[in-house]
Amino acid sequence: MTLLHDAELAAAFDHAALSYDRLVAANPGYHAHLRRSARRLRLPRGGAGLRLLDLGCGTGASTAALLAAAPHAEIVAVDASAGMLARAATKRWPAGVSFVHAPVERLADAGVTGPFDGVFAAYLFRNVTDPDGTLAVVRSLLKPGGRLGVHEYALGGRAVDRAVWTAVCRGIVLPAGRLAGDADLYRHLWRSVVEFDTASGFADRLRRAGFAEVRVLPMPGWQTGIVHTFVGRSR
Numbered sequence: 001m002t003l004l005h006d007a008e009l010a011a012a013f014d015h016a017a018l019s020y021d022r023l024v025a026a027n028p029g030y031h032a033h034l035r036r037s038a039r040r041l042r043l044p045r046g047g048a049g050l051r052l053l054d055l056g057c058g059t060g061a062s063t064a065a066l067l068a069a070a071p072h073a074e075i076v077a078v079d080a081s082a083g084m085l086a087r088a089a090t091k092r093w094p095a096g097v098s099f100v101h102a103p104v105e106r107l108a109d110a111g112v113t114g115p116f117d118g119v120f121a122a123y124l125f126r127n128v129t130d131p132d133g134t135l136a137v138v139r140s141l142l143k144p145g146g147r148l149g150v151h152e153y154a155l156g157g158r159a160v161d162r163a164v165w166t167a168v169c170r171g172i173v174l175p176a177g178r179l180a181g182d183a184d185l186y187r188h189l190w191r192s193v194v195e196f197d198t199a200s201g202f203a204d205r206l207r208r209a210g211f212a213e214v215r216v217l218p219m220p221g222w223q224t225g226i227v228h229t230f231v232g233r234s235r
């Protein structure tokens with residue numbers, strides 16, 4: 001299958017938004033793993049005085065994780081899907097959290113400008129048409145020394161990682177997606193992970209994009225070898 005991109009992908013997320021929170025709640029560790037990745041940013045002082053960006057915030061699951069790690073920060077949360085943002089808007093957020101409807105490719109047009117002390121992107125990079133261009137945008141928005149945290153399905157590179165991912169998709173993700181009426185989006189999820197960088201490949205991509213102190217950290221549970229946190233700093 002061809003992967004979904006840009007407006008087509010945003011429309012698929014608009015349609016999936018109503019069932020998204022229910023489906024991810026059925027995924028063991030989904031929220032705990034997001035919180036773990038956000039903590040791995042090691043933001044000081046509970047985020048006091050910091051300005052953070054949550055890129056591809058969806059229904060706000062990653063925003064909530066960032067908020068748990070940095071309850072005193074100002075957080076700008078951005079997404080290309082109006083439907084996902086509408087779900088985020090039904091939740092309670094402190095005054096320091098704001099949501100913006102924009103694709104990462106057009107942040108400036110939507111008034112999202114730097115500098116930021118940290119950027120968090122959960123399950124975004126696999127979905128963008130130009131990951132290197134997006135990393136360049138992220139670097140331009142970060143202060144020197146600013147932190148990047150990426151939480152992503154990026155396979156570990158062993159045959160077993162790919163086999164487990166495909167088994168989970170065939171057995172659970174694809175049937176659940178079909179039942180929810182979002183078969184194309186969940187097929188995109190499966191294939192986009194298979195076709196995306198391995199974890200070490202994405203770490204190399206971050207280094208090539210100019211990030212320093214890049215580290216790849218694993219997740220517990222069935223996601224071991226499948227979901228990773230990537231952290232790095234802008235130079």
Ligand SMILES: C[S@@+](CC[C@H](N)C(=O)[O-])C[C@H]1O[C@@H](n2cnc3c(N)ncnc32)[C@H](O)[C@@H]1O
Binds near residue numbers: 103
């Ligand atoms: C799998 S969801 C993850 C949402 C959230 N970060 C979470 O952890 O639950 C991916 C999100 O990225 C958004 N997205 C995909 N491509 C995007 C782009 N080019 N610009 C902004 N958001 C994008 C989608 O609309 C979707 O809400």
